[in-house]
Amino acid sequence: MATESIIVIGAGPVGSFTALAAAQAGYKVHLLEASNEVNTDPRAATFHPSTLEMLDSLGIMDEFIALGLVARYFDYWDKPARKRVAQMDHQVLEGETRFPFVVQTEQHKLANLILEKLTNYPNATVHMGTSATAFIQHADTVALTAVGPEGTLDLKADWLIGADGGRSFVRKSLGIDFEGYTWPERFLVLTSLHDFEASLGCAYRGYFADPGGWTNLFKVAGDDFKGRWRAVFPVPEAETDEEALSDDSVARRLGPAAGRS
Structure with a gap:
């Protein structure tokens, strides 16, 4: 070999x-x-337990975990009501995997x-x-x-x-086709220093349901380890890139997500 x-x-x-x-x-x-x-x-x-086991096989798990955040829980929220509906706990996987959590890095x-x-x-x-x-x-x-x-x-x-x-x-x-098609949906990812855990009481991973436009929140450590929150939003087909990336758009989307009117 x-x-x-x-x-x-x-x-x-x-x-x-x-x-x-x-x-x-x-x-x-x-x-x-x-x-x-x-x-x-x-x-x-987000690195899930099965991926963590793969990384552990390389002998780099301790160093990898030190680069990010360990997230045991994730939430589902009613966004308009600003109410947490359920909190899921990866700890129920204890005994099934050596890593009953995810690492966000x-x-x-x-x-x-x-x-x-x-x-x-x-x-x-x-x-x-x-x-x-x-x-x-x-x-x-x-x-x-x-x-x-x-x-x-x-x-x-x-x-x-x-x-x-x-x-x-x-x-x-090699002439290998990439079968399938591109979905028409677009998503806007905003990175913020705002502490959503403090303002909402949410876990490091949160999924916010809303008929008017859902939001997903994920916390990562950042290269400076000061913490960053990534907020993901759907972008309507009629909204241009310039409109989606404007200051007004960011304020409109991040404000309610941060618990502000």
């Missing part, structure tokens, strides 16, 4: 996890990321943690700012060409793994 090699394209959570797992198993690993650094845009940030923190770990493996190389341009599948190997700060790279491996997102270069190069 130590003589086999793997190329992973994409250093997001999936690609970086795969690269570290392969390096720990003894494979020679090349991890390629087109950007110069990990994407820090707000993405889904920004995805880029996980990816950066794993990239740091990869530097400890002599059989793993990370190529940031490096884009794959072509690859050829032979009978028992894959030959890949990439361009980055190191110039043109010609790599050969036993396996090529595409973890490069919905617009995947690997998928398109």
Whole structure:
């Protein structure tokens, strides 16, 4: 196994996890990321018990938990009445999983943690700012060409793994269709320093039902660990991006969510 090699394209959570797992198993690993650094845009940030067990298999759970927030509970609310309808407790999963809770951590923190770990493996190389341009599948190997700060790279491996997102270069190069369709719904994600736990008494995860427009609230630690709340709102089809992102729109949406009229 130590003589086999793997190329992973994409250093997001999936690609970086795969690269570290392969390096720990003894494979020679090349991890390629087109950007110069990990994407820090707000993405889904709730890691559920099954995912935590996967991360624990890499031996990084303590460090991962330290990067975020442990959330045992999540709430369902009647938004117009500002009333909590139910609170769910992950602790009921005790005995079914070692992790009867979720961890709320920004995805880029996980990816950066794993990239740091990869530097400890002599059989793993990370190529940031490096884009794959072509690859050829032979009978028992894959030959890949990439361009980055190191110039043109010609790599050969036993396996090529595409973890490069919905617009995947690997998928398109193989002629694999991305079946399905794009849903017409749009969502607005606002990040706020307002303490919704203090103003509403809500858990770190809250789902607010409202016929006039639901709201979801999630707390993350933030890079400075001062805490950030992400508020998610539906955006009507007729509302433009400029209108949705305006100061009036933010005040109108966040005000009621924060318990203000």
